[in-house]
Amino acid sequence: xxxxxxxxxxxxxxxxxxxxxxxxxxxxxxxxxxxxxxxxxxxxxxxxxxxxxxxxxxxxxxxxxxxxxxxxxxxxxxxxxxxxxxxxxxxxxxxxxxxxxxxxxxxxxxxxxxxxxxxxxxxxxxxxxxxxxxxxxxxxxxxxxxxxxxxxxxxxxxxxxxxxxxxxxxxxxxxxxxxxxxxxxxxxxxxxxxxxxxxxxxxxxxxxxxxxxxxxxxxxxxxxxxxxxxxxxxxxxxxxxxxxxxxxxxxxxxxxxxxxxxxxxxxxxxxxxxxxxxxxxxxxxxxxxxxxxxxxxxxxxxxxxxxxxxx
Amino acid sequence: xxxxxxxxxxxxxxxxxxxxxxxxxxxxxxxxxxxxxxxxxxxxxxxxxxxxxxxxxxxxxxxxxxxxxxxxxxxxxxxxxxxxxxxxxxxxxxxxxxxxxxxxxxxxxxxxxxxxxxxxxxxxxxxxxxxxxxxxxxxxxxxxxxxxxxxxxxxxxxxxxxxxxxxxxxxxxxxxxxxxxxxxxxxxxxxxxxxxxxxxxxxxxxxxxxxxxxxxxxxxxxxxxxxxxxxxxxxxxxxxxxxxxxxxxxxxxxxxxxxxxxxxxxxxxxxxxxxxxxxxxxxxxxxxxxxxxxxxxxxxxxxxxxxxxxxxxxxxxxxxxxxxxxxxxxxxxxxxxxxxxxxxxxxxxxxxxxxxxxxxxxxxxxxxxxxxxxxxxxxxxxxxxxxxxxxxxxxxxxxxxxxxxxxxxxxxxxxxxxxxxxxxxxxxxxxxxxxxxxxxxxxxxxxxxxxxxxxxxxxxxxxxxxxxxxxxxxxxxxxxxxxxxxxxxxxxxxxxxxxxxxxxxxxxxxxxxxxxxxxxxxxxxxxxxxxxxxxxxxxxxxxxxxxxxxxxxxxxxxxxxxxxxxxxxxxxxxxxxxxxxxxxxxxxxxxxxxxxxxxxxxxxxxxxxxxxxxxxxxxxxxxxxxxxxxxxxx
Ligand SMILES: Cc1ncc(C[n+]2csc(CCOP(=O)(O)OP(=O)(O)O)c2C)c(N)n1
Ligand code: SF4
Ligand SMILES: [Mg+2]
Numbered sequence: 043x044x045x046x047x048x049x050x051x052x053x054x055x056x057x058x059x060x061x062x063x064x065x066x067x068x069x070x071x072x073x074x075x076x077x078x079x080x081x082x083x084x085x086x087x088x089x090x091x092x093x094x095x096x097x098x099x100x101x102x103x104x105x106x107x108x109x110x111x112x113x114x115x116x117x118x119x120x121x122x123x124x125x126x127x128x129x130x131x132x133x134x135x136x137x138x139x140x141x142x143x144x145x146x147x148x149x150x151x152x153x154x155x156x157x158x159x160x161x162x163x164x165x166x167x168x169x170x171x172x173x174x175x176x177x178x179x180x181x182x183x184x185x186x187x188x189x190x191x192x193x194x195x196x197x198x199x200x201x202x203x204x205x206x207x208x209x210x211x212x213x214x215x216x217x218x219x220x221x222x223x224x225x226x227x228x229x230x231x232x233x234x235x236x237x238x239x240x241x242x243x244x245x246x247x248x249x250x251x252x253x254x255x256x257x258x259x260x261x262x263x264x265x266x267x268x269x270x271x272x273x274x275x276x277x278x279x280x281x282x283x284x285x286x287x288x289x290x291x292x293x294x295x296x297x298x299x300x301x302x303x304x305x306x307x308x309x310x311x312x313x314x315x316x317x318x319x320x321x322x323x324x325x326x327x328x329x330x331x332x333x334x335x336x337x338x339x340x341x342x343x344x345x346x347x348x349x350x351x352x353x
Numbered sequence: 354x355x356x357x358x359x360x361x362x363x364x365x366x367x368x369x370x371x372x373x374x375x376x377x378x379x380x381x382x383x384x385x386x387x388x389x390x391x392x393x394x395x396x397x398x399x400x401x402x403x404x405x406x407x408x409x410x411x412x413x414x415x416x417x418x419x420x421x422x423x424x425x426x427x428x429x430x431x432x433x434x435x436x437x438x439x440x441x442x443x444x445x446x447x448x449x450x451x452x453x454x455x456x457x458x459x460x461x462x463x464x465x466x467x468x469x470x471x472x473x474x475x476x477x478x479x480x481x482x483x484x485x486x487x488x489x490x491x492x493x494x495x496x497x498x499x500x501x502x503x504x505x506x507x508x509x510x511x512x513x514x515x516x517x518x519x520x521x522x523x524x525x526x527x528x529x530x531x532x533x534x535x536x537x538x539x540x541x542x543x544x545x546x547x548x549x550x551x552x553x554x555x556x557x558x559x560x561x562x563x564x565x566x567x568x569x570x571x572x573x574x575x576x577x578x579x580x581x582x583x584x585x586x587x588x589x590x591x592x593x594x595x596x597x598x599x600x601x602x603x604x605x606x607x608x609x610x611x612x613x614x615x616x617x618x619x620x621x622x623x624x625x626x627x628x629x630x631x632x633x634x635x636x637x638x639x640x641x642x643x644x645x646x647x648x649x650x651x652x653x654x655x656x657x658x659x660x661x662x663x664x665x666x667x668x669x670x671x672x673x674x675x676x677x678x679x680x681x682x683x684x685x686x687x688x689x690x691x692x693x694x695x696x697x698x699x700x701x702x703x704x705x706x707x708x709x710x711x712x713x714x715x716x717x718x719x720x721x722x723x724x725x726x727x728x729x730x731x732x733x734x735x736x737x738x739x740x741x742x743x744x745x746x747x748x749x750x751x752x753x754x755x756x757x758x759x760x761x762x763x764x765x766x767x768x769x770x771x772x773x774x775x776x777x778x779x780x781x782x783x784x785x786x787x788x789x790x791x792x793x794x795x796x797x798x799x800x801x802x803x804x805x806x807x808x809x810x811x812x813x814x815x816x817x818x819x820x821x822x823x824x825x826x827x828x829x830x831x832x833x834x835x836x837x838x839x840x841x842x843x844x845x846x847x848x849x850x851x852x853x854x855x856x857x858x859x860x861x862x863x864x865x866x867x868x869x870x871x872x873x874x875x876x877x878x879x880x881x882x883x884x885x886x887x888x889x890x891x892x893x894x895x896x897x898x899x900x901x902x903x904x905x906x907x908x909x910x911x912x913x914x915x916x917x918x919x920x921x922x923x924x925x926x927x928x929x930x931x932x933x934x935x936x937x938x939x940x941x942x943x944x945x946x947x948x949x950x951x952x953x954x955x956x957x958x959x960x961x962x963x964x965x966x967x968x969x970x971x972x973x974x975x976x977x978x979x980x981x982x983x984x985x986x987x
Contacts, residue, residue, distance in 0.1 A: 045770065045771065045802075045805070046771075046802070046803075046804030046805055047771055047805070047806050048804055048805060048806045048808075049804045051806075062782050062784070063780075063781055063782025063783070064780055064781050064782045064784075066822050066823070094809060095803075095804065095805070095806055095807075095808065095809050096804055098642070098803040098804075100638075103814075108823075110811060111811060111813075111822060111823060114782070114784070114809065115809065116803035116804070116808070116809045116810070117809075117810075117811040117812065117813075117821070118638075118641060118668070118811075118812045118813075119811060119812065119813035119814065119815065119823075120634070120637075120664060120814065121660050121661065121663075121664050121814050124630065124631075124634045124660070124661065124664075127626065127630070127631040127632075127634035127635045127638065128634050128635070128637055128638035128641070129638060130635060130638065131596070131598065131624070131634070131635035131636070131637070131638030131639040131641075131642070131646070132638040132639065132641055132642040132803065133642075134596070134622055134624070134635075134639060135596060135622075135638070135639040135640075135642035135643060135644040135646070136642045136643060136644075136802075136803070136804055138804065139642065139803055139804050156627050156628060156631075157627065157630075157631055157634075159627075160626065160627040160631070320622075324617055325616075325617045325622070325623065326622055327620035327621075327622070329620075331595055331596065331620065331621070331622060331644050332642055332643035332644055332802065332804070334595075334620065334763075335593070335643060335644070335645070335763055335765050336770065340763075342593060342761040342763050343590065343618075343619045343761075344590070344591055344757070344759075344761055345586075345587030345588075345590050345591050345757050346754075346757040346758050346759070348587070348590075348615065349577045349754055349757060352577035352578050352579045352583070353380070353384075353575065353576070353577050353578075353754070
């Protein structure tokens with residue numbers, strides 16, 4: 043018998059279940075792309091059959107980090123840059139949970155960049171949504187790791203001298219097994235990509251372009267956008283690492299010239315998730331560890347039985 | 354200093370197998386019925402560099418290293434890199450012999466490997482003359498040659514052990530048994546040959562003029578030889594901890610390694626991650642999801658954990674962190690002990706943050722307090738830290754096997770089941786009032802776990818309302834702060850009223866003079882007090898383990914009962930004495946400090962001397978490398 047009966051609960055799910063019945067209303071600015079992520083998630087989660095209490099949404103700090111304040115699942119709003127290590131461990135502790143991690147471009151690609159690389163490398167079975175507005179939103183518009191070269195902000199008044207980081211390429215190289223980019227202005231694609239990411243068994247990274255009309259006027263609204271799967275101008279195989287890499291590079295190159303390319307970039311279906319890898323080497327239990335603490339019949343090993351080696 | 358004890362020092366290059374050889378020799382002594390205590394000294398290099406392990410063995414209890422030692426097995430450093438005289442490290446082959454002579458007691462015994470060190474080098478030491486002066490008995494033996502003849506050169510250690518046993522008139526039985534447990538086949542055969550050969554050679558070739566013999570003893574119960582790191586790891590296992598995340602750093606790596614090796618067989622999980630921020634964050638994530646989890650590090654790594662630690666406190670996620678101190682600041686002296694991270698551990702992390710901190714003083718306390726740490730963390734949903742050091746981490750002592758014969762306690766403390774959650778308070782939208790200050794007891798509001806029905810809430814490092822929404826409402830703020838702050842009070846009350854004191858006392862009840870210490874300096878202080886009292890002084894000792902919440906009552910009573918007290922700690926800024934005065938707000942005029950921060954732990958004699966200079970007010974400076982800080986107003 044499980045101690046976590048929200049997990050795997052088969053029932054009709056109302057879309058409104060994901061909207062908190064009482065406060066708080068989102069405090070994002072009007073026109074903010076973050077609304078688009080929230081909306082897409084609220085649509086995607088019921089469609090993949092997840093109930094609010096089997097989902098753990100783990101966020102970082104930033105405007106984006108408020109996501110789980112407005113999404114009525116179990117939530118953990120952590121600290122700046124550290125959503126991924128918290129999320130990873132929750133998944134290891136209870137692999138039956140549906141874990142969605144999210145945060146900003148500063149949060150995930152800057153201060154938390156090391157965790158991003160390693161979480162992708164390890165291929166944890168979770169979804170990671172980066173709200174990429176190419177800016178530090180919450181702290182009032184400083185340059186972020188994805189801000190275009192030459193971007194002026196209060197902390198780089200003469201324009202950034204740095205080339206922006208390439209989130210998709212970095213993700214692929216680090217080892218993510220699902221990589222996509224979508225945009226807040228493209229709600230249907232966003233919803234579909236989130237559904238695929240959740241259903242993907244491995245680390246699914248979504249670089250989600252979220253316009254920040256308050257601080258990043260240069261980026262406008264990320265329109266017009268092009269879906270690389272639907273456009274006849276692009277033809278590549280998402281299962282082919284080399285082709286994916288090329289397409290990612292192009293996508294990153296043209297973004298700051300005003301061409302917004304979106305879609306699925308890389309999908310690797312047969313790579314084992316981290317849990318499977320760890321189980322294969324015998325360093326991860328078959329049953330969720332979290333269940334064991336509620337199992338009255340569980341046998342708890344004692345140090346007393348380890349003492350032979352010390353005698 | 355007593356004559357009825359053996360203090361055997363095996364010295365060589367790090368990489369010469371000193372650790373395993375000494376471990377087995379210590380076990381052999383333990384099996385023969387003696388109490389043993391080991392002290393490890395090593396440089397931060399993998400190969401080369403002079404290292405030794407000291408084993409103190411006696412019929413009586415041994416809680417500390419002794420003063421000096423009385424038997425040296427100098428293997429010579431076979432990994433010496435730079436035999437040229439000008440080289441930075443100088444000639445290392447001789448160092449295990451040359452660098453250990455100063456602390457060898459009068460009448461002591463020396464074996465050195467003449468197969469490795471050159472005659473000229475030995476000559477240059479004036480060994481004959483010094484031996485004459487100090488009544489040392491020197492046995493130059495070709496350990497290397499003997500090992501080569503019957504096996505391989507690396508078996509020099511075995512030859513050294515065989516020779517030691519002969520000179521001490523010690524039975525080989527336990528040593529043979531331990532070797533048979535550890536190896537087999539040709540390797541075992543060769544080692545046994547070498548052991549016997551060395552034993553017989555020495556017996557045949559030499560007339561023994563030294564008095565030193567192996568002491569004899571008898572244990573009533575079965576004993577196990579283990580280190581402070583073992584004790585912490587085993588305490589965690591018995592407390593039901595099954596998740597550890599970490600990043601290697603000396604000396605914390607020991608606990609991390611022991612648990613990483615044991616968890617797979619116990620259905621537990623160990624994660625070596627990208628850095629210490631991640632390590633602490635993983636422990637928080639695993640705990641949040643319902644597993645008893647821990648992490649830890651040493652000074653620099655722990656510095657990186659400061660923010661996740663604060664997150665655990667604010668989200669009331671139970672967490673145990675261990676901090677294994679080494680000499681700082683910065684990278685400091687990575688393999689040397691020091692007790693200088695106390696303030697770091699007590700006060701790091703922003704805001705009015707609080708945590709519980711225990712500093713175990715010996716191996717049994719390390720086990721007990723680790724279990725206590727898990728109990729308190731999961732009952733009160735607060736981070737609990739164990740602070741110890743390189744000394745306690747690596748020293749081995751025999752402990753009664755029955756000490757560990759206890760029930761495990763995997764209980765999740767103040768965590769609700771789904772049944773209980775049904776009855777719990779929710780807001781109008783069905784969110785669980787996880788941080789309900791109205792019904793909290795002792796500051797504790799019971800928690801739910803993700804995946805449970807009727808338990809959803811938001812955990813956040815921001816100030817938050819009862820269901821976890823971010824809130825800056827002043828009334829809510831004060832109510833939540835006050836509730837969280839109530840926990841330490843409640844924990845203090847529980848420690849005072851429901852648990853055995855974690856403070857340890859020694860010496861005479863109504864003594865005139867007090868010595869206070871904390872953590873791993875406890876053993877040396879205990880022995881110093883025994884000696885002082887045996888010499889007619891009137892001294893009582895207190896070793897404090899509860900750093901936070903501070904045992905105000907116990908320490909006050911102690912300080913009121915004595916005229917003056919000396920605070921003994923291994924750091925340069927008298928951090929514990931500072932804590933005492935901050936917590937108690939008085940006694941400044943009664944307290945002096947004895948400080949040591951040269952990278953080596955206190956020897957009992959140094960504390961005795963500190964007392965003599967301090968209290969008996971002998972007009973002299975201490976001879977040891979220690980510092981005395983006078984009382985306020987002096
Ligand atoms: C350790 C730490 N450093 C700095 C901050 C201040 N801070 C909060 S959010 C943020 C950047 C936000 O940018 P991003 O991650 O892109 O999120 P956005 O607000 O754009 O969604 C910064 C620097 C912090 N909270 N913690
Ligand atoms: S500052 Fe920008 S990112 Fe933040 S809420 Fe406003 S529009 Fe959105
Ligand atoms: Mg941003």
